[in-house]
Amino acid sequence: MIKSLLIANRGEIACRVIRTARRMGIRTVAVYSDADRNSLHVRSADEAVHIGPSPARESYLVGERIIAAAKATGAEGIHPGYGFLSENAEFAQAVIDAGLVWVGPKPASITAMGLKDAAKARMIAAGVPVTPGYLGDDQSPDRLQAEADAIGYPVLIKAVAGGGGKGMRRVERAEDFAESLTSCRREAASSFGDDRVLIEKYILSPRHIEVQVFGDSHGNVVHLFERDCSLQRRHQKVIEEAPAPGMDEATREAVCGAAVRAAKAVDYEGAGTIEFIADGSEGLRADRIWFMEMNTRLQVEHPVTEEITGVDLVEWQLRVASGEVLPKRQDELSINGWAMEARLYAEDPAKGFLPSIGRLEILDFNTSERVETGVGSSDEISTFYDPMIAKLIVHRPDRDETITELARAVGNIMIWPVRTNAGFLHAALTHQDFLAANVDTGFIGKNEDVLINRPNPSEKLWLYAARELSSNFEWTPLNGFRLNAPYYDRMAIGLDGTSRSVKLESCTFPDPLSGGLNVSSYESAGGLVVIHHGHGYFFKHQMRGTGQNVQQDGAILSPMPGKVISVDVAAGQTVTKGQKLLVLEAMKMEHALVAPFDGIVAELNVEAGAQVQVEAVLVQVTKAD
Structure with a gap:
C-alpha cells in the first residue's frame, strides 16, 4: 500500500x-x-x-x-x-x-478514450451501442453536411477532443449547418487545439445516464450501477442522483453490462465513468440508450454512488493503484436506497449566473448531511478557478424523502456576502416536474426564468426581520422606550430600495416563525441577512423612517453616535435633492445621509474617520439662490 x-x-x-x-x-x-x-x-x-x-x-x-x-x-x-x-x-x-x-488508469486507456471518434469506433467493435452519427476521417464541410443531412435534423456537432460542453453545437435545419460548423470548429481549435468534429443524431428527450466502472490490474472489472445526471445547465451538471428514476432491472443489466464491456475494451484500471445518452420520450429502454464517452477519472458526482453502495471509491483507487485486487466482486455489490447531490456554486443566477467572488464573511451549511467542500468561513472565492463552493449529498430510503431532505439542506445554507445558486437549487428540487422525475437535459433551459426568480418576501419574513433588527437595538415592544430616547412603537426597515414601517408589537405577537417559516439569519454590517429557501434577503434598519436626521434649515445632524466612513462632497459644492453627502457607521450599520433639497454645501464639519456624537451638525446645506 x-x-x-x-x-x-x-x-x-x-x-x-x-x-x-x-x-x-x-x-x-x-x-x-x-x-x-x-x-x-x-x-x-x-x-x-x-x-x-x-x-x-x-x-x-x-x-x-x-x-x-x-x-x-x-x-x-x-x-x-x-x-x-x-x-x-x-x-x-x-x-x-x-x-x-x-492513481489512475493506464496512459494507453486515457488515450484510447480521449478522442471521441476513436473511442466510438472501439465501442462499436466491442458491441457497445453508440448514437447514430458520423465519425469519419473526411472532415470536409461538404462531407459533414451530407452526413448531417442523411442522419436527419436536429443533429449535434461535437469537437472530437471536446469536453465540458465546449465545442458543441445543436443544429435544427440544414441551412444552419455551415455556420454552426464554422463556429464549433473555431471554439474547438481555441479550447483544445484540434478542430476536428463528429456528427451525432440529436436526441429530442435526452437523459444523461452514466455508469460507474472500476477495474484492477488483475483483469477484473465491475460496475457500481448508474447515476442520472440529466439536470444540467449548458451541459454542466447541477443535480445528480443514483439510481436513475424509472430504470428497471432489465434495462439496468443491459446498460451496466455495456459499460463493463466498454471498460474491458480498453483494458481499464481504476475508477472510470461510461456516459450514455438515453431517449427518454418513452421511458428508459435498453434499445434507446447509447454510448457517448468515457471519463477516465473520478467524477465530481461520485459521492452518490458511494452512498448507495457503501463503497469509498477513493479507497478503491488507492488499493488498485497499489496492485491490490478489487475489494468486492460484482455479486457483492447492490443498491441501497437513494442518493442525490447538489452542486453549490458562487454565482448569481439573477445576473446570468456570473461568478460571485470575494470573502466568505459567513459560511454555515446548517446541516448534518454530507458536505464536500474546499473552503471555510473567511476564505476567498477567487477568479482563477471553478466557482464551486461545495457539494451537498443526501442518502435516504427512497427518492421522495431524499429530495425533501436535500431541498431542506440547500434552503438553509447561510453564505454571505458572496452570492450562490442555493435558491436556484431549491427551486429545481421542489419543481413539480422534478418531483415526478419528468426531466431531461432541457429541464433547466425550459424553466430557467422560474428557477432563477427570487420570490418577494412574505409578510412573516418582514416581521421576522423587524423583530431581529429591533432586538439588535436593545429595545422591545414590551416597554416601548429606550433610555434617553423618544417613545417608539414602530420600526422602519428597508429591502432592495423598498421601505416599510412595521409595528413592533406585531413582530413578537404572534411569533412570525410560527406556522412553519424556516429561516436562517445573520447580522451583517449594515443590516440583517435572512435566508429563506436558499434565497438571501438583506434587510436594513432605517432610523426614524428615513435613515437621516435633517433640521428645517438644512443642517444634517448625526442620528446617533458613530463613525464617518466616507465623505462624498466638498464645501461649496452644488448638490441636488437626494444626493449622498456622507456615510455614517453606527451600531454595526451604515447610514447614507443625503441632501434634503437642491442647494450648496455651505459647511462641511467632518472628514472620513471622524467619530461624531448624536445630533452633531455634520453638514450644512443652503438652498441655491
Missing part, C-alpha cells in the same frame, strides 16, 4: 482525497498556487508545496512542478483528482516514468 500521497489538485476534491488517505494511515502532500496559499486543502494536508502563480496554466497544469514536488517530499504516488491533469496521458506517463505510482 502507498504510504505517502501527493494530491495534484485543489479545493473540495483535494480535501476529499486527504480525508480517505488519512483514514487509511497515508501521509498526504498538497500543492498550491499563490491564490491557494491559505486554502482548506493546504491546511488539511500533512505537508504542502508551492508550485507557482495563481493561473492554473502556471501552477496546477505544470506537470513538471508537480512531479518535482512529489519527489522533494518523498511522496510515493500522485492522485490527480478530476480536472486539470487528471485525463492527461502524457502527464500520467511522466509520473510513471519518474518512478511514482499513478
